[in-house]
Each structure stands twice: as C-alpha cells, then as structure tokens.
Amino acid sequence: MFFNFSGTTFVYKISILKDSQIADKQDPYAALRFREFRSYMGMRFFFTFAYQMQAVIIGFHIYHLTKDPLALGLIGLCEAIPSIGIALYGGYVADKSEKRGLLLKIFISVFICSLVMTLVTLPQMHSYVPVSYIVPVMYLMVFGIGIARGFYSPAAFSVMGQIVPKKLYPNSSTWNSSTYMTASILGPATGGMIYAFFGVTVTYSVILFFLFIALSCIFFMKKHPPVFQMKENIMKSLEEGVHFVFKNKMMLGAMSLDLFSVFFGGAVALLPVFANDILKVGSEGLGFMRAAASAGAVLTMFVMTRISPMNKPWRNLLIAVVGFGTSIICYGLSRNFYLTLVFLFAEGAFDSVSVLIRSTIMQLLTPDEMRGRVSAVNSMFIGSSNEIGAFESGLTAKLMRTVPAVVFGGCMTILVAGITYTKTKSLLGLTLQDISDRKV
Numbered sequence: 001m002f003f004n005f006s007g008t009t010f011v012y013k014i015s016i017l018k019d020s021q022i023a024d025k026q027d028p029y030a031a032l033r034f035r036e037f038r039s040y041m042g043m044r045f046f047f048t049f050a051y052q053m054q055a056v057i058i059g060f061h062i063y064h065l066t067k068d069p070l071a072l073g074l075i076g077l078c079e080a081i082p083s084i085g086i087a088l089y090g091g092y093v094a095d096k097s098e099k100r101g102l103l104l105k106i107f108i109s110v111f112i113c114s115l116v117m118t119l120v121t122l123p124q125m126h127s128y129v130p131v132s133y134i135v136p137v138m139y140l141m142v143f144g145i146g147i148a149r150g151f152y153s154p155a156a157f158s159v160m161g162q163i164v165p166k167k168l169y170p171n172s173s174t175w176n177s178s179t180y181m182t183a184s185i186l187g188p189a190t191g192g193m194i195y196a197f198f199g200v201t202v203t204y205s206v207i208l209f210f211l212f213i214a215l216s217c218i219f220f221m222k223k224h225p226p227v228f229q230m231k232e233n234i235m236k237s238l239e240e241g242v243h244f245v246f247k248n249k250m251m252l253g254a255m256s257l258d259l260f261s262v263f264f265g266g267a268v269a270l271l272p273v274f275a276n277d278i279l280k281v282g283s284e285g286l287g288f289m290r291a292a293a294s295a296g297a298v299l300t301m302f303v304m305t306r307i308s309p310m311n312k313p314w315r316n317l318l319i320a321v322v323g324f325g326t327s328i329i330c331y332g333l334s335r336n337f338y339l340t341l342v343f344l345f346a347e348g349a350f351d352s353v354s355v356l357i358r359s360t361i362m363q364l365l366t367p368d369e370m371r372g373r374v375s376a377v378n379s380m381f382i383g384s385s386n387e388i389g390a391f392e393s394g395l396t397a398k399l400m401r402t403v404p405a406v407v408f409g410g411c412m413t414i415l416v417a418g419i420t421y422t423k424t425k426s427l428l429g430l431t432l433q434d435i436s437d438r439k440v
C-alpha cells in the first residue's frame with residue numbers, strides 16, 4: 001500500500017523531505033514522509049505477504065502428503081500454542097532490548113525455519129529425509145515460527161511508537177493496518193497461483209525471497225535502545241504490564257471489545273457452508289465472499305487516511321462494533337448472493353474502523369517503557385480470539401444449525417457493545433487529545 005511501485009516517483013519525492021518539513025497531522029501521507037516509517041512499512045508488508053503465502057502453502061502441502069483434515073488443524077495448533085504461551089515473555093524482552101537488533105533476530109529465525117521447509121521439499125532431499133519425516137519436520141518449523149511470532153508482535157508495536165511523532169499515531173496506524181490488510185489479501189492468492197503453476201519448492205523459494213526483502217528493510221531502520229533499564233525481576237515486570245492494562249478502563253475496554261466481537265463474530269469460518277449449501281455458489285462464490293470482506297477493510301482504510309474517525313474515538317469504536325454485528329446478522333439472513341457480498345463488504349469496513357481506533361488508542365495510552373509488555377497482553381487477547389471464535393461458530397452451528405448460529409453471533413456482538421456502552425459512558429465524549437493527555 002505504501003509501496004505502490006507504479007508510483008515510485010511520488011515515493012521518491014516525499015523521501016527527500018526532512019523531518020522538519022513534515023506536513024501537519026491533516027496530511028494523509030504525513031507518516032509516510034518519515035523514511036524510517038517507510039522502511040518499517042516495507043518490512044511489515046513483505047513479511048506479512050510471505051507469512052500469508054506460507055500459511056496457505058503449508059496447508060496445501062501437508063494435506064497433499066497426509067490426506068487428513070486433522071493434520072490441517074494441527075498446523076494452527078503448532079503455531080498458536082508457542083505464540084500465545086511466550087507472548088508475555090516476548091513483551092518483556094521487547095521492552096528491555098534494542099528493537100532493531102531484536103527484529104533482526106526474529107526475522108533470521110523465521111527465515112531459517114522457512115529455509116528448512118524449502119529444503120525438505122526438494123526431490124534430491126528425499127534420499128536423506130524420508131517422506132514420512134517431512135510432516136513432523138514441517139510441524140517443528142511451524143512451532144519455531146510460532147515462537148518467533150510471540151516476540152514479533154511486541155517488538156513491532158514497540159518500534160512503531162518510536163519512529164513517528166505522537167500526533168501522527170492515528171495516521172501511522174491507518175497505514176500500518178492498511179499494509180497488513182493488503183498483504184493479507186495478496187499473499188494467499190499469490191501463493192496459491194504459484195503453487196498451482198510451479199509447484200511447492202518454487203513457492204517456498206519465492207517466500208524466502210520476500211522474507212529476505214523484509215529482513216533487508218530492517219537495516220534501513222535506526223537502532224532503538226530500551227527507554228529504561230529494568231531493575232525488577234521478570235515476574236514483577238510482567239505483572240506490572242498486566243496490571244497496567246487491567247487498571248486502564250479504555251485500554252481494557254478496547255481489548256475486551258476486540259476479544260468478544262471476534263469470538264462471537266467469527267462467522268467467517270462458516271462461509272464455506274453458505275457458499276455450498278445455502279447460496280449454492282460453489283468454490284468460485286466462496287472466493288468472492290472471502291474477498292468481499294477484505295476489500296471492504298482495505299478500501300475503508302484508504303478512506304480513513306483522509307477522513308479520520310478519531311474525532312470521538314470511543315463513541316465511533318462502539319458504533320463500528322455495532323455495525324460489525326449488524327452486518328453479520330444481515331449476512332446470516334441473506335439468501336441473495338450479491339446482497340451477501342454487500343453485507344460482507346460492510347463487515348470488513350466496520351472491522352477496519354474498529355481496528356484503526358483500537359490500535360491508535362493502544363499507541364497513545366501505552367508508555368514507551370511498557371510497549372512490549374502491553375502489546376504482549378493485547379496479542380494474547382487477539383491471538384486466541386480468532387481461533388476460539390472459529391471454534392465457537394462451528395460449535396454453535398452444530399448445536400443450532402448454521403443460520404441461527406451466525407445470527408446469534410451477531411446479536412451477541414451487539415450485546416457486548418451495549419454492555420460496554422453502559423460501563424464506559426464517561427469515555428464517549430473524549431477527543432483524541434484527551435486520550436493523549438491520559439484523561440481516561
């Protein structure tokens with residue numbers, strides 16, 4: 001998103017501006033005028049692109065080898081367990097470490113794991129590594145990537161807060177979220193196409209290439225030493241981060257909204273049922289349905305670079321969550337394919353608004369010396385909610401049938417927003433400046 005190669009002239013023109021010439025906060029490209037932020041965006045885009053490619057290809061490859069659907073579930077488990085389990089420690093390490101060096105170590109670890117996965121797919125390696133050993137090796141490398149992921153989120157969150165001025169946090173969060181969304185759309189599609197035409201080894205090689213680009217972008221970033229040296233032991237330090245989150249009304253509310261809206265709104269996991277059994281549009285229709293929500297998210301992110309929802313962020317966050325829940329209900333009740341696409345587009349749009357507001361609130365409310373630990377707590381909320389939300393949708397669909405399950409999830413999302421509204425009425429009128437001044 002930030003690196004549209006057809007617009008390299010524009011990128012060059014803004015790159016020659018000095019920090020003292022940065023436009024005011026109304027400039028939709030303000031954050032991009034910082035060279036280091038552009039390097040960060042490059043790292044973010046290419047890593048997410050490669051990561052999403054790899055997530056799709058690993059599933060294809062392991063299913064091809066095992067023909068066992070359970071083997072696909074184990075992939076997510078192998079990554080989620082270390083990622084969530086090590087998140088708090090990852091936040092502690094991020095707070096006490098130099099950020100660029102930590103990111104380099106993380107990316108080198110991911111690169112090595114991906115390199116091993118590439119090597120075991122080579123036909124020449126089958127004489128050294130029996131086919132029966134390939135799947136366990138793949139699981140082990142996924143586990144290693146899960147460990148790296150537990151360190152990556154706190155480290156990336158910490159460094160982003162140090163490379164742009166605080167007044168540009170809303171703008172930088174918009175570009176950051178847009179980058180992630182775009183890479184998440186393009187990565188799986190690109191991976192699937194390369195896999196179909198050129199095979200698994202070439203696909204893993206392309207993934208390594210993009211990981212190398214992401215790794216290279218880190219070298220264009222400055223060193224960011226820790227803001228302070230921790231003197232307390234690790235358990236007390238981790239306890240301090242958790243306590244900070246739970247005593248902050250707005251931060252805890254934002255995390256809880258994300259957790260429960262994704263938990264009850266995980267109806268996207270049921271899209272294959274709608275495509276095959278309800279709307280009867282097949283795999284082609286399923287592709288359009290998945291793309292609709294992503295397109296809504298990305299286009300809304302672009303719009304928010306010019307029209308910010310941050311005038312009264314907490315009020316707008318609650319409106320966005322209600323809109324998200326309403327879109328889910330409408331999608332569940334729809335029997336028209338094209339209307340369903342509209343409702344899924346709206347779901348993605350409302351979700352992107354809430355993502356932007358939540359990420360900005362997190363950046364503003366988190367002290368520099370605690371960014372890693374607070375991000376770790378946040379990643380534990382988010383990292384578990386997607387998988388558990390998909391499980392909840394599947395379980396309720398089995399108990400209630402598909403359509404009632406989706407409608408139930410949307411209604412519960414709206415109910416959660418309503419309960420949050422009654423508990424946080426004092427936050428509704430706050431401006432971004434009030435939040436920045438810690439008046440929450």
